[in-house]
Amino acid sequence: MIRKAIIEGKISEVLTIDEYVKRNREDQTNISVNIDGMILPVKNKNDDGPGVYNKVLLYQVVKPSEEQSSDYSSEKMIDFNNTNTIKELIEKENRFKSMEKPILTTVNNLYKPIIGPNDSPEMVALKTALLEKNIDLDSYKHRFSSPTQFNNNKYALEEETITSKKFKLLCDVFDLKAKIIIDDKDPDVANPIGREIIVEITGGGEDD
């Protein structure tokens, strides 16, 4: 069930009312509910404005004013469920990427990872890439499966080493392409390969 929309400057997963009431209450971040043609973000009691507010055993729906209504229209939602052809899927993905771009390029808090002397080469490469992207890490939060996953991976970037699995995951999340190159140590070694073997580990495939 994938429906996405940008509401109040954040990318959120859009649920039906039925999905919302059946959902695990622990994770309410970046969730919106499609109600009567409006996409309303799930908010907590300290928030204000249009949204869905938890009232213990009830929830309250605060609808947008007439002037605000276009900002919360369900027309802003991209529904990946109702996709019949690959072409349609690609079009939707492109539409989503163009919606997402302004959010990813908005930098409120520039991320500056510290590259330490004991960092592994993979970690140095990843941190350097992130440093040169000049990004706000929080802008990518929605790309993780949950806020907990986001926090866990944020902490992982403070470590000196990284597993291959996490390295690939983070490259994908941050739109980075990573490759492994295997070559002869020296042209004079016994049994040389005689060429570079280049494998893209993020997108898959082999590039000679």
Add this chain to the structure above:
Amino acid sequence: MDQEIKFSDLQKDSRIPNMYQQNMAGVCLEWLIDETYIVYGTLFLSIAKFLSAVKTKDHKNAIVFEDLKGNFKMAGVVQHHENNEETDDPGNWSFIITFDKEDVSDCIIHKFNDVTFYMFANRAIFEYYNYGFEHGDRDVYGLLMGAVDVLIDWLDKNAEINGAVELEGFFQARATIKDGIKEFSVVPSAELKRIIKDDAKISK
């Protein structure tokens, strides 16, 4: 001449909301006291909407509230009354709330803990208050049955002082003692009777 009855306002008077909160705490559920009137409004609105949908001219229909042991607590009853005179008058619908099981003995019975009634409750709370049940159908039984229990409890505790409470636009409830016996009555509002009326006159 009847003495004027002073109804306390359920939305402003905290006694029923306090009792409701205690009732919820009794089943280990947290409750925001200020939302209590919403549950009562939803209860009576969904009774009216449900009865309006199921009513038939040839049978009395009742929506019955029972506890988990099957003990009768309260019911909403709708009945059509034919016009005996030879006029074009289509007749009347009566809509009553009763605490007497005898009043539903000749009715088609609809149980309130049926998913169909929950559907009406879900729709009523959203359409009228812009609220919803946070856990869907799961809590509808407890919230609405709790409202019935607390209303009965309040009427019982206040019968000696001829207690009366109302939720404007929904109902007025009274308790009295007659010949040593406590009597409770709930009168649905004109607005709710209008929902029942639909295609005939409002019952008087």
